[in-house]
Amino acid sequence: MIEGRVVHKVSNALQITFHAGPGDPLAVGVQGAGNGFGAKTAILFGFKNGGTGTHRLTYRDGSVVWVQSRDSAPTILSRGDGTALGTIQRADTSTAVGSTAGTLFHFVPDPEEPRTPELFRLLVLDRMGAETARLDVIRTVGGWTVRRLVEDLYNESIWWDRAGQPLPVPILGTRLWLKHAPDPVERDVLLGACVDITLGLRPYVAVMK
Template sequence: MIEGRVLHTTSTAPEITFRSGPGAPLATAVHNAASRKHRITYADKSVVWVESKPTDPTVITRGDGTAIGTVLRADTSTAVASTGGTLCHFLPHPDTPRTPDLFRLLLLDRSGNKTGRLEIIRTPAGWAMGYNGEDARDTTLWWDRTGPPLPVPILGTRLVMNRPIDRVERDILLAACVDMAIGLQPYVAVMK
């Protein structure tokens, strides 16, 4: 599980810190409202850029400009690697895609098999919500960390995968978290 919590810094630019457990953060992302580009910096100092525009696909690149992939946003969204292959699809959860506390998305692979889930947390209570008991072992670490309300419309993200992911998948999925949480881009129709 990778959890991203949004906070405002003194510069008023929202920031999201990603953690996969206690200890040092996995990555931190910073919002740049003027350019609509967001920078993800990993603990190893590698950088990923997320360029987000309201009507164009989200473009994800490495710090040196090398393309990683794009996310095509519509009523559902699809992440495509720079090689042209589909990485995943973002769909609304079939039972409860939207509650007052969070948005729930399913992640499907190119064949339509469920590979994980992504929750976009909207209220402090959203952090404490389980996922109907599914994969409860993945969320118990965070049940006691609801935190105070923050002055942003999205408080964070929770990404749970059913299998290990490679670097490209991780970069694309964290870029999607940044795009939704601090870029405020809807990835499914229910988020609009």
């Protein structure tokens, strides 16, 4: 499981910190780190609490993924050196398309209970339509303590099962349950999607709109 929790930085930018277990973070995403001066000023003065912009995801080894969240256009994912990773096309469901490998993932609503007062529930399907992960988008503090039936999902341990404090952020975080360890491109795209949802406030399924 990879869990990402959102807080505000001193600069008022939203920040999501991902953990895959106890210890140092796996990665940290920062709202608008690649924005121009005007957009950064809007964040600083509290006029832009999440939303479109170029967000930076930095792994603990220093590698970077840029997540460009856009209105009415696909999200663009790229590496720190500018190498294209792919795009995420959003509609009533969403599809991640790699720059060279074609379709990587489909994001669809959980057919049993896609929305509760605490969270949104999504399924992540591979290019053939098989379930590869489940994604919880946490809406309220209570969402952190709602357990999902994980069955045979990869690495199903919950390292912390506690409610955090109420945060003045639109989305409190994400929780990604994986059926198998992702390869580097899959990992970058999945965490990029989590950044897009929490910092970019992009809806990935119809019930999130």
